Amino acid sequence: MRPMRRRDLDAVAAIERSIYPFPWTRGNFADSLLAGHDAWIFEIEIEESPQLIGYAVVMWLPDEVHLLNLSVAAPMQGRGYGREMLQWLMRDASGRGARGMLLEVRPSNSPALALYRSTGFEPIGVRRGYYPAEGGREDAQVLFRQLER
Numbered sequence: 001m002r003p004m005r006r007r008d009l010d011a012v013a014a015i016e017r018s019i020y021p022f023p024w025t026r027g028n029f030a031d032s033l034l035a036g037h038d039a040w041i042f043e044i045e046i047e048e049s050p051q052l053i054g055y056a057v058v059m060w061l062p063d064e065v066h067l068l069n070l071s072v073a074a075p076m077q078g079r080g081y082g083r084e085m086l087q088w089l090m091r092d093a094s095g096r097g098a099r100g101m102l103l104e105v106r107p108s109n110s111p112a113l114a115l116y117r118s119t120g121f122e123p124i125g126v127r128r129g130y131y132p133a134e135g136g137r138e139d140a141q142v143l144f145r146q147l148e149r
């Protein structure tokens with residue numbers, strides 16, 4: 001994992017467009033950097049050149065973190081990278097004093113829900129009509145997990 005930089009934004013936005021029906025824009029990522037959120041790139045070396053596998057954006061609240069985006073490039077999904085990134089993000093946040101991690105997920109996003117539930121996240125509420133969706137809006141399931149010190 002390494003911090004996301006402005007020079008990563010084109011590649012990040014291209015992955016984002018390819019994996020979400022309602023993607024964040026390049027400007028949304030740029031705004032996150034400007035706002036001072038933690039933004040991370042996960043890359044691995046393939047034949048000695050770094051390949052962008054995934055990325056994440058985390059907003060700090062006083063003593064919790066809010067996971068705003070966690071994404072793995074389509075060809076790399078289902079290989080354990082998403083779980084590895086999530087565990088790294090939880091360790092990093094707890095190591096810097098966060099007591100918990102909060103996130104929203106679409107109830108229809110079964111892979112993401114399965115990842116979060118199997119990582120110890122519990123449902124704590126619903127945000128009505130939080131996401132754009134085909135023909136209307138979709139609720140968000142709000143999940144929370146305490147982080148060990």
Ligand SMILES: CC(C)(COP(=O)(O)OP(=O)(O)OC[C@H]1O[C@@H](n2cnc3c(N)ncnc32)[C@H](O)[C@@H]1OP(=O)(O)O)[C@@H](O)C(=O)NCCC(=O)NCCS
Binds near residue numbers: 073081083115
């Ligand atoms: C959700 C996402 C981050 C998971 O990352 P990933 O690298 O594909 O997932 P992993 O290989 O680490 O798998 C972790 C767990 O996710 C679940 N999972 C992953 N792919 C799945 C699939 N196709 N169907 C059902 N569950 C799946 C499983 O619980 C899996 O654990 P297991 O392998 O022990 O069964 C990734 O698929 C992604 O970027 N999806 C598109 C964007 C997105 O939905 N982001 C989350 C928004 S809240």
